[in-house]
Amino acid sequence: MVILAWVVEILLGIAGGIAVGSGVIAFILVLDIVPRLAQLTTSYNKVHWYEGALITGSLFGTISDFWHWEGSFNPIISLIIGAMHGIFIGLLAAALTEVLNVLPILAKRLWMKNYLFGLLMAMVLGKVVGSLFDWYVYRK
Template identity: 55%
Template sequence: MAEWAANGFIAFLGIAGGVAVGSGMVALLIVLDLIPRLAQIACAYRHSVWFETAVIAGSLYWTFADFLDWKIHVPARAALSFVGLIDGIFIGMLAAALTEVMNVIPILAKRLNLSDYLVALLMAMALGKTAGSLFDWLVYQR
């Protein structure tokens, strides 16, 4: 009886955690309007269903891959490069959505009197982030 109660409690915790994380992810996507904004930037309003499907399919795939302990036998560098690229795209889009929602860039440019140099400011931020990430991955973490 105690084992049954323990397993039931663990199942309840797992479901509750999944609901919490899933709700947080959906709330984040809705509040930031990530999918509609991506469709707007890509000029692909008609294909926004594909963006939504990709998010759902990715979530389902990685859930099953984690639960079922799927293994992919590919060279480590190729796999890490691909996963790093996909992760970087996601984190970059999320960071861009956050800064856009919070209007960080226009406020920063206005307060520093850099409105005329907004493109240069954005390029400096992007190149600085890229250079810092490459330094961290290729030099610092060796």
């Protein structure tokens, strides 16, 4: 029974990683984050630095989450870091509303037009169930 629980956890982890990774990649590609940043800053020769920063930040965030890294900062530094996180999440939420038109295109290309509502409901229910599990069961 323990092995079955591990298999379920592995499958859920892979599915969650694919869903989150796909969302981040869709966000970056559809909204042309890196080219737009290079255009705004007139630094086309530094595009590789931007891409490297995205990859490094993702890797650092993943590792720090897996290994439960914690830090103790000065309240002013914590305020600045918190403000940066809030700004990023707010901009991400606003930009993802534009990315939602990716779902109808994906459904059309995968011949799932008739199942679009089911696909959307599966995503919503998965998010709700995952959040409830995290809030009420997994929290230590």
